[in-house]
Amino acid sequence: MKNIKCIFFDIGYTLINEDDVWQQRCLEQSQTEEAKLLNLSPEQIYAEIVQASLDYKPQYRTVIKKFGFKNQAPYRQNLEKLYDNANVVLQTLSKIYELGIIANQTDGLIDRLRELGILKYFSFIISSWDYQIMKPNIKLFEIAVEKSGYKASEIVMVGDRLDNDIFPAKQIGMKTIWIKQGFGGIQNPKSDEYIPNIEISQLNDLLEVL
Incomplete structure (x- = not known):
């Protein structure tokens, strides 16, 4: 990319x-x-x-x-766990790119990210709770682009769901990487609009494609 x-x-x-x-x-x-x-x-x-x-x-x-x-x-x-390689991947990528979050979350996301030890890697936190807009509404992605100060074409969205992450990001011109983990990892693209630019199976793969 x-x-x-x-x-x-x-x-x-x-x-x-x-x-x-x-x-x-x-x-x-x-x-x-x-x-x-x-x-x-x-x-x-x-x-x-x-x-x-x-x-x-x-x-x-x-x-x-x-x-x-x-x-x-x-x-x-309290049962959430960071993927084993998350810290290393985020630390490595944060030295090259600005990093952000776009997520459907309840109140207190920043505190949770701090407790997990990864808040320090992110410049932008775009939570559905803060804006009262939930993915896949593209407005949440448009807010993220505006807050970042970059063009949509200069941003990549990494997510596990084709419907909530890949589709809306593509709609506004962002690049997309589908990480096939969890429930979203078993989805199938229902049209070309849901096909990501890149598919990966784990976070470590980001270091190879980015």
């Missing part, structure tokens, strides 16, 4: 491994009285999340709506 000056990252399943979070969430959801009445197991709830991802639908909100759950199991942020 040529003429890249800035890299924006998604958070979940891009920099952070959420496997433990989702296993616990599905377990806790299956233990609610509503789920018990429907005889739903953690595995069945997890499978519904996978299907929602394949269908380009919001993961947990789709499950909640389908089964009519009024009691939603919490997202346990």
